[in-house]
Amino acid sequence: MFATPAYAQAAGGGSAIASFVPLILIFAIMYFLLIRPQQKKMKEHQNMVNALRRGDQIVTQGGIVGKVTKVLDGADTTGQIEVEIAEGVKVRVVQATVAQVLNKTEPTK
Template sequence: MEGGAIAQFLPLILIFAIMYFLLIRPQQKKMKEHQAMVDAVRRGDQVVTQGGLIGKVSKVKEGENEIEVEIAEGVKVRVVKSTIAQVLNKTEPAK
């Protein structure tokens, strides 16, 4: 009887394992990479937001969840850090 019960649950276990390795794990890796990218944003970086705005970071507020992005000359907007989709041009680190 015990062998039959294990044989019935084996397909479910295999499906969960496949789902984990094909869906869950890559998504977690992608989230970690995005978080590292957002944490590395500095003043002068050119970024694209999820809304499609392209601008240059003019101020990074440490300890807060937002940055200030200049989207045109003299036009600055506050953007939530997690909405940054891509960093186009990185500034060189200060030496």
């Protein structure tokens, strides 16, 4: 009349691997929809920042539009650029905060 606990456990038992399949599928979907595109975007941004040179017109993440006048490479200024935002007004900006390059200058040959 009543099912014993051992019988009830055996009836619903499956392989241990089958119970992990949904977890593995969720991880795979998250990787291909979120992690991989974000890594690709970060790599493209890093390449854009590394390719900055004098004369490029940029937009920072703060919305400042200016022209790169100097890429600073000292020990204490690594990763900074000097940007002219108005005639005679120059500011130092961290390279990683560059959001977009508006006009790219052609490299000199």
